[in-house]
Amino acid sequence: MRIHLRELLTRAIEKTAQGGALNSTELPPVLLEPPKQREFGDLATNVAMLWAKTAKKPPRAIAETILKNLEDPDGILARKEIAGPGFLNFAFAPKFYYQRLRELAAGKEAALDLGHGAKVQVEFASVNPTGPLHVGHGRVAVIGDVLARLHEATGFKVEREYYVNDAGKQMENLGLSLYARYRELFGEKVDFPEDGYPGEYVTEIAAEIKQKDGDKYLKETKDVAVDYFRRYGGHSLLETIRRQLGEFGIEFGRFFYETDLTRAPLRGRSEVAITIDHLRERGLLYTEEGAQWFRSTQFGDDKDRAVIKSDGELTYFASDIAYHRNKFERRFAKLINVWGADHHGYVPRLKAALRGLGYDPEVLQVVLVQMVQLTRGGEPVRMGKRTGEFVSLDEVLEEVGRDAARFFLLMRKSDSHLDFDLDLAKRQSSENPVFYVQYAHARVASIFEQALKNGVAWNSAQRKIVPVERLELTEEMELIRKMSQINDVLEESVRELEPHRIVFYLLDLAGEFHRYYNRCRVISEDEDLTRARLLLVENTQKTIRRGLEILGVAAPLKMAAR
């Protein structure tokens, strides 16, 4: 919707500037937005007010000049006026809406190309394979997935990547935990490791190993056994995680293993070693108390960070720098990391390291995702991975289904806490937002079912000759208006990396449709009007489907029987 007016407006502004109305050569940014008050029209801009400062002229005078210079050859504007302190308000003519509907029907508006094929990588989930995913992970995963879908839908070339931390102490703890459970299965009394993983799944994997190899690892040395268990457990749990994500509709293009960075090839050095060398060559490392430190304070971090410990071991940070260096070397136009918000303190040091290596840290954008609080009947559901009692993603999926789960996890801005009401999510009623949107989609399908029964002719030839001018109701204009906002919403959503905007938009659009449905009947004796209305609701349905697709939520033709 926005782009059509933006062109006209930009031209008018340029003309005004050439007329010498502006002291500076710098033009103010043209921000067009739907005003909060509907009476103010369809779109409003504050350029005249922004301009007032540099031009040293009253905003209303500037606005007047812009209006005078505004040409509207096609007559898409019904109203253009100056309001309040200097806003320019615009309202579209019905003609404009008819154009939008025709273009929508022709599939033209569905192609939004903001990326022009630019390569974007989204790295998300990336949970250590030491246990199954819980809802918190689910939120991160769904947000990452939708950011990827959103970029795909707006003309970017997207790669989804999962970084597997398979090199560190947590994997070691997994191995020790399995080893302990394994021996318990043979009736031994063992002290469970302090930092071990207490979950039931550990025992299950240990039992699997026992089933397969019997008491083989009782006879091995502890080191050999634990090493095997670590690798076996890691594989097994990564498979579990993959399956869990798969059931959520999430697939990755690549799993990137930390060990590929830490292991040196036959002749040569590991990527981490190479990366650390780069930092050293740039004079960004120093030794203190036997450890090697990166001068991250030079780049805005609170304190310097260790990359090599005094025992010669690498820190996690070291491999993460190497990982991101690797990403930068793969030449993405944009790198997006989706992290749990508990890692927020980690962002400055990583960006510091990237700057230190000579990369532009702005290329990397980190989306932080806050925690999920599950509630059931208003009561919070206790969770805590440490204690082993947590609600796994499987249980949520089982209880509320994929669509509701995804929709609910996307309903909030990622940096605010999310209350996930399990009772509400599985309720099949009007209170449940996901049904509200899906129902709108299904409702259109049932209108078409009815139309078919009535013998209404509806094919691609018919669609082209629909007399859209027969649409005259306010509700019909509002519906088209709402539909034509989708590209604006996607644009904002991808710019701000905020998928929740799409959710709110779809709720809005569905509401607009339900209102219309209640206001009047689509199918009537009047054939021309019927066809015009069929075109209208068909494209509403198409628009809803397009949005739901980006969310990875099904757009059903029928709702399940209640």
Added chain:
RNA sequence: GCGCCCGUAGCUCAACUGGACAGAGCAUCAGACUUCGGAUCUGAGGGUUGGGGGUUCGAAUCCCUCCGGGCGCGCCA
């Protein structure tokens, strides 16, 4: 103690990043179909945007301060 995030209607949250009288859903109350699915719609009430100060034409949004909640602050990962 220091840093980051959050605080908006009874509840859960929006507000296009500084714009106009702060908007939705739920809950509450009052209404609407003999016809395309009532999983719907219409209307009403509900606010000093945690408190106070500042910046400017203009603040929920930016700055300072206080209160309250969350998360970080390892030679852990």
